[in-house]
């Protein structure tokens with residue numbers, strides 16, 4: 440596919456010009472605009488209202504210096520970001536990513552995706568994202584605390600429970616959220632749900648940690664159902680070994696599937712016996728907590744498993760593929776390996792794991808794709824439930840949360856499928872998710888005037 444509509448072309452060209460060099464952001468915008476063609480053609484009023492020009496421009500972009508002192512007494516300086524992208528349907532909502540490759544293009548791509556993802560949940564949350572080029576791997580707890588305190592010392596003035604509510608993402612888990620929350624409370628002297636993904640004793644939501652992974656598996660289950668298939672007995676290739684992979688593996692095991700791979704920046708693990716419930720699942724948490732960002736030790740701990748250094752798992756034969764590591768982990772080379780291995784279903788766990796070229800190639804080869812902004816929306820959906828819990832000064836039980844998560848994921852799947860069908864895309868969930876997410880944002884923006 441390519442963009443043919445003149446209005447969409449014009450908008451994309453101006454995004455390219457204005458955001459030169461931000462390739463992940465351009466990729467995310469292109470993918471969305473491409474699927475909006477039939478919608479834009481039916482709604483000429485959007486062009487008159489400059490709707491897309493406004494949609495692709497963040498409402499506010501904040502960058503700031505984050506100075507901190509390491510354990511050797513040396514001063515370090517990182518760069519902090521918060522992109523408040525769109526507040527048409529609710530306060531800005533989206534995680535913080537701490538990783539050395541973070542720059543404006545990554546934060547903007549994530550913030551842009553978040554607008555549609557959050558809209559798809561059906562809940563009242565706008566789109567935002569933030570982070571820093573700080574690398575928590577290999578840092579002591581004290582260093583992470585000093586960094587988080589410094590980061591919040593600037594960020595606190597821009598956020599609030601009804602303004603902008605950050606959460607975790609890569610490199611930001613319960614530890615970081617705790618330090619960030621403590622500093623916010625100290626600076627603002629207000630106890631409010633300004634962050635989600637908090638620890639259970641101080642306002643966190645039962646089930647939030649596993650929500651993203653569980654939601655992905657519910658979404659995959661709905662995709663399989665369309666073709667009369669079920670998860671039970673299926674072999675699954677999963678990448679990554681962090682929070683998203685962990686929740687995914689857990690739910691897959693509960694539903695009777697078998698996870699045969701995990702991966703890290705150092706290579707991948709093939710486990711013919713499956714990454715089974717109990718000891719093996721728990722070991723993923725240990726790997727993460729080690730702060731080394733490697734998966735090789737899994738094969739030492741469980742000798743039946745084999746470690747493939749420097750390789751990715753996409754050529755391994757399986758029934759279902761679930762990338763849970765990071766953006767663009769599946770390019771053309773990986774997509775070709777997947778097709779050669781007989782891949783039929785790809786359900787995206789990580790944000791934008793597949794390049795646009797690879798998505799087109801996979802689709803042309805009959806692969807059914809569940810796009811990340813729909814499939815991984817269970818995390819942010821539960822974040823919104825956490826916001827509601829905090830605002831209502833109450834606590835929700837795990838079963839309540841799980842039930843709500845499951846029905847949200849079924850809904851997201853069904854509304855993406857219905858939107859694709861309505862605009863002549865068949866069962867193309869990539870287009871359907873973009874359209875269903877966009878429709879709600881567009882009508883809210885139209886109602887609110889030129890702001």
Ligand code: GLU
Nearest residue numbers: 533534606607608819822
């Ligand atoms: N970082 C997660 C995402 O990509 C969660 C965001 C949130 O809970 O606000 O959706």
